[in-house]
Amino acid sequence: MPIQVRYFAQLKSDLGKAAEQLNSSQIQTVNQVWQVANPNIALPKNTLAAVNLDYVDLEFKVVDHDEVAFFPPVTGG
Amino acid sequence: MPIQVRYFAQLKSDLGKAAEQLNSSQIQTVNQVWQVANPNIALPKNTLAAVNLDYVDLEFKVVDHDEVAFFPPVTGG
Amino acid sequence: MHISILENELQPWQTVATYQQNHAELTGKFGATNVFVGTMRDFNIGERVESITLEHYPGMTEKKLQQIILAAQQKWVLLDVLLVHRVGKILSKHTIVLIAVWAIHRGDAFDASRYIMEKLKYSAPFWKQEHLFNGSSRWLQTNSSGYQAKKASDKDS
């Protein structure tokens, strides 16, 4: 199933990528999105995740065409 | 001893006077200032008093040339 | 610290902008500015209000406001405070009071603005006489109970 993945801020710099598309029937949760997209890299501590523009935890179930984002703690304002 | 007395807001309207000077050797406290200045009028409840531009209670001792003010609760801002 | 008792109309945002421009020494230092503006409403206690007359106690007003700001400066780390309060005749919709606080951190700016405003409401010698559209006038008897009290009972700005 196609899933859009996005990265922001330092995570984007560190990974060297801003976005990618995954197609895998193995993916059920946000955590698995990370594992499939970054198989050799542990999810950095404190990383936040969002699905379709809302915060979720790592066990959140993803479905076809979801947009999944990973990013560091926010520092705006 | 000469004491300046001032009234503000509704108290000024009700009494029909804004300021007066008292000369009496009888006056020792703020409460006595009111009694000498307004012998037939009870001090209205909630009236605030100031001596030389600072809040005081009614037992505060006044001295020569003090400015004593009486006024209702404040309503600015 | 700057305290001003103003007889003329107060343009709050222009006043803050101008003050900030004229105090270039603050620029780059403050990270947080909080501005509170109190404005006269059309209605109060069920009546249409045309204007108010704001009486005060010249001398004591300035002294009291200065004491309040000095106390705030003791409690929080503030870079500057501007306080402007109207007196005299004020038309409905016009600004009554402006409090601007510049600080490094937002907690100080928020807390100090609020503190100054509450202290002003309960201790600065100002009195409002409302002039209604029906031609009558009335002195306001008490100020609002403030933000600490139950919100539902907060009847005034």
Add this chain to the structure above:
Amino acid sequence: MHISILENELQPWQTVATYQQNHAELTGKFGATNVFVGTMRDFNIGERVESITLEHYPGMTEKKLQQIILAAQQKWVLLDVLLVHRVGKILSKHTIVLIAVWAIHRGDAFDASRYIMEKLKYSAPFWKQEHLFNGSSRWLQTNSSGYQAKKASDKDS
């Protein structure tokens, strides 16, 4: 409610004045306006900062800010809220964020401004990369602990 993500320089006081002028329906109704402005300082964590780049997550940013303001409107009686946040390259001394709240009563204006600012700091998807005068850059790792925390540990605006 008006939310704006701005790529260009933000003039906070002029923005509030213009917004108020363009919303004449508010005039006479509000008794209390509270405006918070966050500004870039020269110094942060012991270093002279030349500028920042503010990255955000378009789409989620607007959604999150709207959720925050809707939650504030549930908690307090508000007449209007204006929120403007800069993104992109921001020079030192320039405005980063503006929150303006119009309410009938001051308690609501104070509380809501503070709430919106805190929620924004901890949940709106913005990230600051600081560019130092020595030529290096660094991503800020965490936001400040906010006004609820001990004031002494509040290291950010």
